[in-house]
Structure formats: structure tokens, C-alpha cells
Amino acid sequence: MSEVYAVRRERVRERCAAGGGAAALVSRPANVRYLAGAAPLGAVLLVGQGEDVLLCGRPPSDQHGEGRPDEALRMRLLSEPGADPAVAAAGLAAGQGAESLAVEEHHLTVARHRAIGSVAPRLRLVDLGGAVEQLRFIKDEEEISCLRIAAEIADQALGELLESILVGRTERHLALELERRLVDHGADGPAFATSVGTGPNSGRSGHRPSDRRVEEGDFLSVCLGAAYRGYRCEIGRTFVIGTSPADWQIELYDLVFAAQRAGREALVPGAACRDVDRAARHVMDSAGYTDGLGPVTGHGVGLEIDEDPQLAPAAMGKLDACVPVTVEPGVHLPGKGGVRIDDTLVVRPEADGGPELLTITTKELLAL
Amino acid sequence: MSEVYAVRRERVRERCAAGGGAAALVSRPANVRYLAGAAPLGAVLLVGQGEDVLLCGRPPSDQHGEGRPDEALRMRLLSEPGADPAVAAAGLAAGQGAESLAVEEHHLTVARHRAIGSVAPRLRLVDLGGAVEQLRFIKDEEEISCLRIAAEIADQALGELLESILVGRTERHLALELERRLVDHGADGPAFATSVGTGPNSGRSGHRPSDRRVEEGDFLSVCLGAAYRGYRCEIGRTFVIGTSPADWQIELYDLVFAAQRAGREALVPGAACRDVDRAARHVMDSAGYTDGLGPVTGHGVGLEIDEDPQLAPAAMGKLDACVPVTVEPGVHLPGKGGVRIDDTLVVRPEADGGPELLTITTKELLAL
Numbered sequence: 001m002s003e004v005y006a007v008r009r010e011r012v013r014e015r016c017a018a019g020g021g022a023a024a025l026v027s028r029p030a031n032v033r034y035l036a037g038a039a040p041l042g043a044v045l046l047v048g049q050g051e052d053v054l055l056c057g058r059p060p061s062d063q064h065g066e067g068r069p070d071e072a073l074r075m076r077l078l079s080e081p082g083a084d085p086a087v088a089a090a091g092l093a094a095g096q097g098a099e100s101l102a103v104e105e106h107h108l109t110v111a112r113h114r115a116i117g118s119v120a121p122r123l124r125l126v127d128l129g130g131a132v133e134q135l136r137f138i139k140d141e142e143e144i145s146c147l148r149i150a151a152e153i154a155d156q157a158l159g160e161l162l163e164s165i166l167v168g169r170t171e172r173h174l175a176l177e178l179e180r181r182l183v184d185h186g187a188d189g190p191a192f193a194t195s196v197g198t199g200p201n202s203g204r205s206g207h208r209p210s211d212r213r214v215e216e217g218d219f220l221s222v223c224l225g226a227a228y229r230g231y232r233c234e235i236g237r238t239f240v241i242g243t244s245p246a247d248w249q250i251e252l253y254d255l256v257f258a259a260q261r262a263g264r265e266a267l268v269p270g271a272a273c274r275d276v277d278r279a280a281r282h283v284m285d286s287a288g289y290t291d292g293l294g295p296v297t298g299h300g301v302g303l304e305i306d307e308d309p310q311l312a313p314a315a316m317g318k319l320d321a322c323v324p325v326t327v328e329p330g331v332h333l334p335g336k337g338g339v340r341i342d343d344t345l346v347v348r349p350e351a352d353g354g355p356e357l358l359t360i361t362t363k364e365l366l367a368l
Numbered sequence: 369m370s371e372v373y374a375v376r377r378e379r380v381r382e383r384c385a386a387g388g389g390a391a392a393l394v395s396r397p398a399n400v401r402y403l404a405g406a407a408p409l410g411a412v413l414l415v416g417q418g419e420d421v422l423l424c425g426r427p428p429s430d431q432h433g434e435g436r437p438d439e440a441l442r443m444r445l446l447s448e449p450g451a452d453p454a455v456a457a458a459g460l461a462a463g464q465g466a467e468s469l470a471v472e473e474h475h476l477t478v479a480r481h482r483a484i485g486s487v488a489p490r491l492r493l494v495d496l497g498g499a500v501e502q503l504r505f506i507k508d509e510e511e512i513s514c515l516r517i518a519a520e521i522a523d524q525a526l527g528e529l530l531e532s533i534l535v536g537r538t539e540r541h542l543a544l545e546l547e548r549r550l551v552d553h554g555a556d557g558p559a560f561a562t563s564v565g566t567g568p569n570s571g572r573s574g575h576r577p578s579d580r581r582v583e584e585g586d587f588l589s590v591c592l593g594a595a596y597r598g599y600r601c602e603i604g605r606t607f608v609i610g611t612s613p614a615d616w617q618i619e620l621y622d623l624v625f626a627a628q629r630a631g632r633e634a635l636v637p638g639a640a641c642r643d644v645d646r647a648a649r650h651v652m653d654s655a656g657y658t659d660g661l662g663p664v665t666g667h668g669v670g671l672e673i674d675e676d677p678q679l680a681p682a683a684m685g686k687l688d689a690c691v692p693v694t695v696e697p698g699v700h701l702p703g704k705g706g707v708r709i710d711d712t713l714v715v716r717p718e719a720d721g722g723p724e725l726l727t728i729t730t731k732e733l734l735a736l
Contacts, residue, residue: 081682109476110495111474127478172551180544295450296449
């Protein structure tokens, strides 16, 4: 496993070294973890001309979920409380003879950038931009297998909830129970705050669970995900509570299901991200729900729950094989509720059977 | 309540206006909430020469815990997906005729700072520094009453746990149960990730709950807190599992208790923060646990769980009346475990009875 990290760091080094005499300072936690195997709180990674160093303010914890630092990596623990590892890294780079240091300007604050500049005034600070995020875009099979396990865990937690009595329980309780079950099944923790919406709250994107109780006749929409070895997946389903759904519920569900299927089917290597979005959006538009969808119909997942690509009308870029994304259209009718269906899939060539569905809980409209 | 926010914003305006023609852009979420009553995800606050504006990427949610924006405040919702409210705010400030814009350089990234500079090239960008954090340092009675309720909730959740059977349950389960109870008792949510440590994990600061099960003879240390209307408290206790503690456990507990009491008793308006730290640390040192304590023995709490002041050997600054802080010394013996005792208190003058203890769960060594 250690070799994987060294190869990744080598690719960062190649990008920087084009100009000569360059080092890179990686501070965004998910990027640090991608290159170093772990990201202890506040740690930064110096990708130097010679040696790479992980600088931490506190010792890395070997506890479940945090990851273990690559053993081939030198680690430096800062003893002075409050010392900024990024500033120490810049001093180290200057000491190694680097002429320039590429920093993540989209992550580093102005104040830290200034502190780095003053500790190493001869070091030219340049922008590393999204170089590490670009490396993270396409996942290797090791990463995909972590996502696959994360998805299995989420499926299990959701499946168990469906077997329990739901009427009369609050959104908060259901969300907490789901999170407990995720951990029971081996997740590091929830991938994001679990969302449970009932009745008029159902179908709302990012709904925070409230004290509303599940009632007969409600739509119940649930969105959850597990983190496993740092990798995060997402699943969303909508159910109906009681003996049988009302006509408007069936119609709305079928519509969102059709939109979600259209989005899933558009996931092919080389497809433009905006075309995947359009495929799902077109189904909704045709049925008159022009403003029904939110700004995105899906997004990449990996070490962060929301990463590139975005599936949105103005998105640039194309999909590629081995890129995991969510497809999650939804519609919410104010005062009435709505439907959201969300899967995590991996883009695969047609020759390999097309997109690989990681979250396999049924998408039939279940009456619970 | 609305007036409180207007008064706070007025104080920010006064700081900026010293130079004339100045506006301020507040981006740090806790600072936005302090000045605007709510901080919807990604929102920023423009404190202008004339009108103040809250700029959001999505509509504020009226759901429990997020806070409601001050009704006296103009709100602007950005319709373009992905638009940065900070950039829009800078454009607005320039349009209002501001000559300079004070930004939070300790929060804003280099990339956002640059984007602001390019949208409003005539606007001189200066540093607002920790001006809002300084205003937040001393709490008003409304804020303290939120902290008091948060502490009550944490006390209740902890009290209920103590009545249940503990042996055989994992750290993870106990932590999840505590978090469920916090929510049951009306918390917005946990103030931070609940820490439960048993046996060799007990007494470790910030320990992440593992799958270790509680055993007879263990120390069990628990650290939790509730968020209530955005305000966060903290309580930590250590218990012994079984019929009676071992001698080494009693000795270690008494020592940490004495250190914690010394810290609490040093909380008087005007005391130097480092002296409070020293009071607690001195007790440990005298008993030979020179390196037993972590880098801080306590910290401020409020809209964030870890804010100014820091109670640490090199801390600058003094306490004041109405400043809430934690006092939380602990010691951990590798392989054996340890003790941590943590309270949230409000500094009060002696004439008012001295420090007000918010977390009132007993600090006797309970054998459970």
C-alpha cells in the first residue's frame, strides 16, 4: 500500500518540478490523506525536492477511521503548542534549497499564506491549484473497493431500518438510529449528516431531521452514507408509509425514478457532465417540473462526500472510467412533500457492463 | 433580540469607520452568526457604510439549531449556482461607495481573497483581524443563559447514562447513546464529537470511541457537550467500573481532582490566563506528573467549542467577568488509562459568588 502513496506523491513532484527547484505544500485534509495515507488534525505534507515530510501538531492516532501514515514517509511532530505545521514546512523547504513552494491557495487562508511568506522570504510562493484534486478524480480499484464496502454498510443500515416500526418515531430518532447502525456495521462514522424527512419535509435536499413524527400516508425520504477507510458513499430512498400510496405519490415517484434512471444510463466514459445532468433534468422538464430539481443532479464522491465532477447544467468536463458519482434527482412540493432517489455508481465502459451500482437497495416504491 | 445584533454590527462598523469609507466583510461562520443571528451554509455578512446585508448561496433554513437571521437585516440570495457570496459582497461594497473592505484574513482563503480583489479592483482590502472574535470574548446574559441550558442538557444526558448497565458495552455505543440523549433533551446536536474512553483509553484527551468494551475495574472517562441555539458547552467526568476503585485509581483521581479545583478557584476577573493554567499544572507537577498535562488546561466556549481565551503556559491576556471557560486537566498513563475532569464555568466577581459552575454533575469518584 505504501507504494501507492509514493507514486501519488511522485506525480505531484513531477507537476511542480517542471520549473525546477520547486516543492509543494499540501494542506487540504483530503489531499494530505490521499498522498500520505492519513491526515492527523492540522497536518500538512511537504512534497520536497528530495524527501517528503508529514508535519503534525499532534501525534497521529492509530484509531479506527483516521488512517495510518505511510511508513515510508518521514514524520515531524511540532512540539511548540500552536505552531502552524504549514509555516514549519515552508522553513523546511527553504532549508532543502527549494526556490519556490506551490501552496493550495484554495485552502490556505490569507493569514497563513502571509506567515509562510515571512518565515521564508526567499521562497517564491506559487499556486498548486487543484493539482491533487485532479489526481483524485479517477479512483484506483483499492479506492473503489473502499467505496463498495461503504455502500454495503449503508445498504445494511437502511435495510434494517425498514424492518422496524416507523410510525410515531421522529425524524431525529430515525437519523440517529441509522447512524448507530452504520457504526455497528463497521463504518468509521456517517459520511455526512444523515437526512430523514417525513410528510411535508420529504424530498427536501439536505433536510435536517426535525421532531416531526412519521404518520400514516407520509412520504418518508432518507439520505445517508458511510465512511469506510476515509471513503464516503451516499444513498437516498423515498418510501410511503401505510397500506398503499396515493395517486399523486405514485405519479411523483415514477417521475423521479425515470429521471434518476435517465441520469444513471447517461453515465458512460467520455460523457459530458452537463449531458448527464440534462438527461435527468429533461425527464422532469417534460413533465412540467421545470424548477423541481436543485442546481445539481449529482456529484463525485471519494475522500470527500462532495468532490469533482459536478453534474450540473453549466458543468465543464467529462466523465471517465473509474469515476464514482452520485445520481440524485428529487422534487419537493411545498407543504406536500416529495421524492428523492440517490445512488452512488462508478462509471465503467459498456464492455465492462456499464455503470457499476454500489448502493443496491431496491428502488421500487415500498409501502411500509 | 434583533436590537442586540444591530448593536453588535454597530461596534464592528465603528472599528472600520475610523479610517472613513470602510466596510467589513465577515465570513467566519461563528462571527456571521454572532452578528446576523444565523449563519446559513456559506453565508457572509457585509457590514456596510449604510446598510448591512447577509448574502447567502441558499435560503436560510428555519430548522431547529440553525438560528433565524435578524429580521432587521437585508438578505440577498444568490441565484447563480456556485457563486461566492464573498465576491458578491465585495461588489456590493464597491457599489455602496466603500473605499476599503476589511476582510477576515484568518478565515478567507488566498483564492477567495484574490477573487474579491479582481471583482472590485478599486476597493482596498485590509485585515479585519480578530475584531469580531474580540467582541465575542465577553458574553451577555442571553448568551450565558444559552450556555446554561446547554450544560443542563449535557448533565441530564450523562446522568441517564450512569443509571444504565455499562459493563460489556463498547465506547462507540456509549458515545452514540449519549448523543441521542443530548438530542432528546433538546440540544441542536452534540457540541463536538463525544469521547468515551475505557480502560487503557480512559483519560486520553480527544479519544475517538473505539470498539473496546467496558470491563470490571476499568476507568471510564466521558467527555461530551450540547449545542443549544448555537452555544456549546463541555463536561468531562471519569468513573470507575465495579465495586471499588484500586488504590492507584483513587490516588490518580484525587490528584486530577485537586488540579481541576485549583484551576477553578483561580478563575477570577482580571486573572492572567497563564496563572489559571499554572494553578492546575502546579498541583500535577508537585506530584511528579510533570508531562502529565496536555498543552492547555482549558479554553473559552461560546458559538464555537474552542475559542479564546486559552488557558496555557504561554497564553497572553486576562480573564474577565462573563467569560465562560472550561477547566479540564487530565492525565493518561500509557497502557493503564487515566483521569480527566472537565467543567464549563463562567468567570464572575467574588462579590457575585465567584465562578459560576454550569456543569453540575458530581465530581466524586463514582464506582458504577
